[in-house]
Amino acid sequence: MSVSEEHTIRMENIFYSVDGRKVLENVSFVLEKGVNRTILGTSGCGKTTILKLLLGLLVPDSGRIIVAGRILEGLPESEQLRIRKQIAIVFQGGALFDSMTVGENVGYRMFQDGELSEREIERVVLEKLSFVGLEDTIDFYPSQLSGGMKKRVAISRALASNADYIFFDEPTTGLDPIGVYNICHLILRLQAEGKTTLMVTHDMKTAFSVSERFSFIHKTHLIFEGTREEMLSSTLPGILQFLSPTDESLFAR
Numbered sequence: 001m002s003v004s005e006e007h008t009i010r011m012e013n014i015f016y017s018v019d020g021r022k023v024l025e026n027v028s029f030v031l032e033k034g035v036n037r038t039i040l041g042t043s044g045c046g047k048t049t050i051l052k053l054l055l056g057l058l059v060p061d062s063g064r065i066i067v068a069g070r071i072l073e074g075l076p077e078s079e080q081l082r083i084r085k086q087i088a089i090v091f092q093g094g095a096l097f098d099s100m101t102v103g104e105n106v107g108y109r110m111f112q113d114g115e116l117s118e119r120e121i122e123r124v125v126l127e128k129l130s131f132v133g134l135e136d137t138i139d140f141y142p143s144q145l146s147g148g149m150k151k152r153v154a155i156s157r158a159l160a161s162n163a164d165y166i167f168f169d170e171p172t173t174g175l176d177p178i179g180v181y182n183i184c185h186l187i188l189r190l191q192a193e194g195k196t197t198l199m200v201t202h203d204m205k206t207a208f209s210v211s212e213r214f215s216f217i218h219k220t221h222l223i224f225e226g227t228r229e230e231m232l233s234s235t236l237p238g239i240l241q242f243l244s245p246t247d248e249s250l251f252a253r
């Protein structure tokens with residue numbers, strides 16, 4: 001296995017359908033360590049599905065997912081779990097456990113692993129919470145937090161996992177401009193600390209703020225891969241429609 005393979009996550013010729021309806025067709029791309037990528041596309045185009053496939057939470061109809069040179073399919077569950085530990089995900093909405101405090105949420109994986117003492121876990125939890133500026137909320141429950149705060153707690157939980165890759169599912173959707181700024185700023189700080197981020201979103205502004213490479217999904221296919229400049233100068237109809245959706249009838253009154 002070459003060094004470069006060890007530092008990539010690949011999706012190769014992936015086909016995926018739900019109830020006979022095609023969600024993804026022949027989708028391939030590479031996430032290289034150190035190259036932050038965003039996958040763009042309209043709602044329902046399969047973005048969350050891609051993240052779940054990469055994590056092994058969904059199984060493709062055909063095609064391969066290769067994490068650090070290892071093909072996920074066919075590996076024993078324990079080995080898949082080990083490989084998956086290189087990836088942390090911040091789900092849309094945060095996906096915090098409502099019955100646990102903020103501190104318990106952030107420390108969850110460390111409690112599960114059972115390798116650190118409670119004292120050590122608390123130290124790491126506080127450190128990761130202060131990274132997102134929320135150390136004062138350690139004893140709060142998720143219901144006591146705003147949407148933006150929940151996302152920041154979810155980021156701090158992802159950080160606590162020590163994963164090299166952090167996936168973000170629509171991290172800024174539903175936030176006000178200050179919330180969007182805070183999350184983008186945090187993502188940039190994670191990257192500066194050496195994490196590689198893969199984000200899926202329909203929000204172009206967020207995408208351009210935190211990524212250098214872009215993939216674009218349109219009608220079940222990945223139709224574009226390139227830089228911001230290449231995307232902005234693309235003449236692909238799917239991208240043109242996404243960049244400047246015009247429905248003249250809407251403004252005709």
Ligand SMILES: Nc1ncnc2c1ncn2[C@@H]1O[C@H](COP(=O)(O)OP(=O)(O)O)[C@@H](O)[C@H]1O
Nearest residue numbers: 018019023041042043044045046047048049050
């Ligand atoms: N559990 C499910 N049952 C039925 N359809 C699903 C399920 N999950 C996803 N889909 C369908 O797959 C498509 C892609 O979904 P998703 O990956 O969530 O899109 P996105 O994240 O881009 O909005 C959607 O059309 C959605 O309706």
Ligand SMILES: [Mg+2]
Nearest residue numbers: 047048049169
């Ligand atoms: Mg989604």
